[in-house]
Amino acid sequence: MNEFELIRRYFRFAALPGGDLALGVGDDCALFNLPPGEQLAVTTDTFVSGVHFVADGDAFLIGRRALRANLSDIAAMGATPLGFQLAIALPEFNEQWLERFSAGLADDALRFACPLSGGDTTRGPLTITVTLLGAVRAGEALCRNGAREGDLVYVTGTLGDSSGGLYCLQQQGVADGYLSERYWLPEPRLAVGSALRGLASAALDISDGLVQDLGHIAQASGLNAVIECNALPLSSQLIAAVGEEQARRWALSGGEDYELCFTVPPERRATVEQALADLGVGVTAIGRMTGKGTGVVRCVDGMGNPVLIERGGYDHFA
């Protein structure tokens, strides 16, 4: 089987244009129509075997996780996905692996109405890079630098589950529980992101850990921030698996939850909570943006006493 046959056999689900995809796989470029009045949003994430996922992970999940991590960035801008480019380096031709990988990716491409528009298949150490293309109404994208002093800080869903899932996988090698699903299949909050356009003052998705990522919003906005530790949304499954203290630690600095963190001016609080209530996604107010600063994030307990946090977040080059 050569490269072209491989693409035809395993990435056939990519071939058909439709919706905004005017020309799909098979030419020098794919072509998209951008809806009138919209800007293009683009993001890229790479997943390296042995660094971002275990080498013997289920190929049915690996591609979906890469796609969802990128969709999460699109959600965090308030954008809607148009399609994605896939660059995959494969160490060898492995039919079974490719079938699982392709089946998982095709499932999610359909689920999120996000067709595979092209990419590159090469031989090399297993590496998956997804570049996600989306559209967002011009001027309405949710950026990081719009937070103001006094804005409330919200997060979607529960935090720390992904770290808990990875821990359970590493300890027990089991991949079928709630936590491991939260690790492998994060839920991109596309509907929340869209609903927040015009309401949230800043937003991002939590990929490096809450403290580090909220620090990005604070820094970009020239502020500091404070997190109320007892308000952190924790799943009962995570608490049951590792206890509340460890759960809170991972909620603060575990990476790859891919939940949204966003800021809301206090006067819009009711409007935002009403708008999100219909979407069936839990959102929790966990803190507040504080006066002018350089992105320092402090944690306090329910009484306002400082809580020490470990240096948070994953860093490839630390």
Place this chain on the structure above:
Amino acid sequence: MNEFELIRRYFRFAALPGGDLALGVGDDCALFNLPPGEQLAVTTDTFVSGVHFVADGDAFLIGRRALRANLSDIAAMGATPLGFQLAIALPEFNEQWLERFSAGLADDALRFACPLSGGDTTRGPLTITVTLLGAVRAGEALCRNGAREGDLVYVTGTLGDSSGGLYCLQQQGVADGYLSERYWLPEPRLAVGSALRGLASAALDISDGLVQDLGHIAQASGLNAVIECNALPLSSQLIAAVGEEQARRWALSGGEDYELCFTVPPERRATVEQALADLGVGVTAIGRMTGKGTGVVRCVDGMGNPVLIERGGYDHFA
């Protein structure tokens, strides 16, 4: 130095939005404005150390080559570059390497008015994936499937030089001659691609070798094709280095020349040659599209006698 500092130090040239780039590096997504009436063109190419370039290659050239290969795909659609996403996996933090890499990339980003809009930096075996975004007037993109029986086949520049350059590098380890420059720094034919909109019936860039790539046009158009071997444009430097016979072989099946191959209806011949004459890029008619077929490409000599060609083109999984 952590990941964020690394990006700030070495990819600072990416930071400033301008032109169609509305929001650059530093948020969840980059944002682009697409000129009215234009479609988005997108393409992705991966370069793996040890597969696509020598591991000890000059970092000043490696990034430029990856960028140019992608720009060549944009040129082949008749599109104009908007910007690019860079995903790079690095085995270690190497300051000198990163400085060279970044300097080369910044040079070419400026040269081709193609800003770095975002990407991902991870630790892993050295792998560079570029996703290039471009814009092309809606409905005017140069596709592969528009060739008709009797159309003339053209190529830009000279062919086989890249293979010759790689050969010289491997044999002599020298990197400063004409041929090695042709290998490292292919010239994306953006002006030619733009000029061909509305004139060429099909186009692509030659990355897998002329025979294989012309076969793609023929197959997509439901035709066959014939190449007149004596018409192939060969550089005097290539002939001097390896002789005419080897030069012709590489012109037919050596990869990575990144010249354009395009087809032109005979009645537009004069118009096309006139339009391209002003651009200072050599173009040569090398063959013709023949009757209905499945993409078979034959070679003939000046008298129309068949010339045997080796199975051509590079294939990662053959």
